[in-house]
Amino acid sequence: MVEDATEEIRTRGDARLNLIEFASRIAGDADPSRAGHQVSALYVVLCLVVPAVMGLFAATAAFVLSKLARRRSLNE
Amino acid sequence: MLEIHLPVADTTVFAPWVVLLGASVGFLSGLFGVGGGFILTPMLNILFGIPYNVAAGSDLAQMLGTSVSATSRHRGFGHVDVRLGLCMLAGAWLGTELGARVVEFLKIVGRITVAGRELSGLDLFIPLAFLVLLSVIGTVVLRESLRARKRPPRGGAVETPIIKWVQGIRLPPMISLRTSGIRISIWILIGIGFATGFLAGFMGIGGGFVLMPTLIYVIGVPTTMAIGTGLFYIMFVAAFGSYTHALKGNVDLVLAVLLLLGSIFGAQVGAWLTEKVRGAKIRYWFSLAVFVSAIAVLAKLVVQLGVLGSPGS
Numbered sequence: 001m002v003e004d005a006t007e008e009i010r011t012r013g014d015a016r017l018n019l020i021e022f023a024s025r026i027a028g029d030a031d032p033s034r035a036g037h038q039v040s041a042l043y044v045v046l047c048l049v050v051p052a053v054m055g056l057f058a059a060t061a062a063f064v065l066s067k068l069a070r071r072r073s074l075n076e
Numbered sequence: 077m078l079e080i081h082l083p084v085a086d087t088t089v090f091a092p093w094v095v096l097l098g099a100s101v102g103f104l105s106g107l108f109g110v111g112g113g114f115i116l117t118p119m120l121n122i123l124f125g126i127p128y129n130v131a132a133g134s135d136l137a138q139m140l141g142t143s144v145s146a147t148s149r150h151r152g153f154g155h156v157d158v159r160l161g162l163c164m165l166a167g168a169w170l171g172t173e174l175g176a177r178v179v180e181f182l183k184i185v186g187r188i189t190v191a192g193r194e195l196s197g198l199d200l201f202i203p204l205a206f207l208v209l210l211s212v213i214g215t216v217v218l219r220e221s222l223r224a225r226k227r228p229p230r231g232g233a234v235e236t237p238i239i240k241w242v243q244g245i246r247l248p249p250m251i252s253l254r255t256s257g258i259r260i261s262i263w264i265l266i267g268i269g270f271a272t273g274f275l276a277g278f279m280g281i282g283g284g285f286v287l288m289p290t291l292i293y294v295i296g297v298p299t300t301m302a303i304g305t306g307l308f309y310i311m312f313v314a315a316f317g318s319y320t321h322a323l324k325g326n327v328d329l330v331l332a333v334l335l336l337l338g339s340i341f342g343a344q345v346g347a348w349l350t351e352k353v354r355g356a357k358i359r360y361w362f363s364l365a366v367f368v369s370a371i372a373v374l375a376k377l378v379v380q381l382g383v384l385g386s387p388g389s
Binding site: 043044046047048050051052053054055056057058059062063 | 137138139140141142143144145148149152315318319322323327329332333336337340341343344
């Protein structure tokens with residue numbers, strides 16, 4: 001199944017090649033080229049985890065940067 | 077090279093434009109305590125031709141990341157009333173699911189003829205709902221903020237007859253919100269949560285652009301506290317909305333990630349700015365952003381209906 005999905009996506013050309021599509025294809029039942037399709041559980045989980053992790057990353061980065069800026073201003 | 081195909085929306089977009097749109101919306105999100113869906117959903121449809129159901133679902137996914145990013149910043153400033161947010165969430169779950177089901181119904185309702193033009197139910201009712209809400213909220217907030225800029229309210233909280241009436245309702249159980257400095261019936265908070273949750277599911281918005289003015293003008297929460305608490309609430313609504321839309325195949329994760337690349341950093345800048353600007357000025361800017369979005373939705377509807385004789389898109 002993995003080989004079929006890889007081959008199909010490769011033959012369509014790289015403009016439509018992406019990891020999310022690949023993930024949902026190998027997870028089983030999805031046809032991601034259509035809106036309103038039946039999606040896999042993996043895709044649903046990714047829709048929640050990816051944005052939350054990106055948000056946490058930005059918040060942590062901002063926190064660390066503000067701490068560094070405060071420390072630098074105190075040193076000066 | 078920078079053109080990316082969106083698998084669910086089935087369209088190709090120029091990635092930097094999408095990231096830039098995400099950054100602008102993230103900035104507004106951090107500054108106004110809104111998810112940004114009231115601007116982003118119509119803009120995705122107007123600028124990139126993404127169907128409303130996919131724009132709404134993907135919007136909620138990016139909103140999840142943006143609200144996580146901005147809430148943590150506001151919590152650091154002490155702008156989040158956790159008890160207030162959790163009470164509203166109790167009503168939001170049912171409202172969000174109901175809104176998403178109405179979108180599903182509109183998908184199958186077929187095409188509707190208006191002024192001789194055929195439109196799908198989604199393309200007609202969602203923009204109309206946006207237009208009415210944006211116009212009403214923009215007008216109310218603009219009028220109040222202009223008055224408040226001349227005569228600022230004491231203690232940061234706005235005073236209106238509605239606030240006195242709502243806070244006077246003694247329907248038990250009552251809850252004391254010490255962080256916001258008010259005491260109110262828990263049923264009012266659950267009702268507000270239900271209404272904003274419905275908007276989240278139906279229109280692909282976190283409900284923040286309704287929640288922020290509601291907290292300020294109906295409950296009497298200070299502006300900066302309304303912004304932080306609104307974002308805290310939106311974080312949960314967006315997670316649930318994203319989940320239910322993903323199940324229905326309405327979330328394009330590639331689109332959501334592109335938007336997030338800009339919005340998570342824009343949100344940090346917007347949140348930082350709330351510490352530097354007065355509440356009345358923030359509300360004035362908010363009303364202008366609402367009007368810009370209303371004009372964009374109206375322009376799209378006018379073109380679609382061919383009212384001015386231009387070809388339908």
